[in-house]
Amino acid sequence: MTVKVHLWSYFRELAGCAEVEVPMPPGSTLGQLLDELYLRHPSLAAMRNSTLVAVDVEYQGPAYLLQEQDEVSLFPPVQGG
């Protein structure tokens, strides 16, 4: 399956794009997707410890099992207010 990953805020500048499509085997976890993404975009890997991850509009952890049609978002710590 191919997972679409949306990047937000300055992560777009780090990666040079607003979204990435990552091919993953069925049954992959969110953590495995991130490992693959960081191989393709090492500039994002430097931010790994502070990165927030959501599937659709809900925060998810690395054990989340990816489903067909899932869309993932990666972004830095939020700063509203």
Added chain:
Amino acid sequence: MRRELTLTETPIDEATWVAGRPWDASNGAVVTFSGVVRDHEPDGGIRALEYTAFERMARHQFGLLFDEAERRWPIVSLRLVHRLGIVAAGETSLWIEIVAPHRGEALAACGWIVEEMKRVVPIWKRALRTGQSGPAH
């Protein structure tokens, strides 16, 4: 609980929002909070902040916070307005109003909403520095 969320690129006219306050005499407390863009940070002057959002998720996460606030406190009305786009120094970027029967729950809920939104609502800002025409982190 009455609830209202507005994400807008239009300046927040606080007087207009206050004039639209839902009210009846059984409520003893109204707490409002205004977050205003400072004109400086320790590392230099700021002429504006540029706010961006993952808006669909921001609306969802605000909704979850409103649900939780309603569960925790007997709030009658919660209205929140957050600016997006460029907000000049001195302008209001965030306005919150909570109406409740008593001050304790209104004050507690307002403080909690501000802290939680800064933790989970996907909105970001970048500083537009004094003397610069472009954005800077």
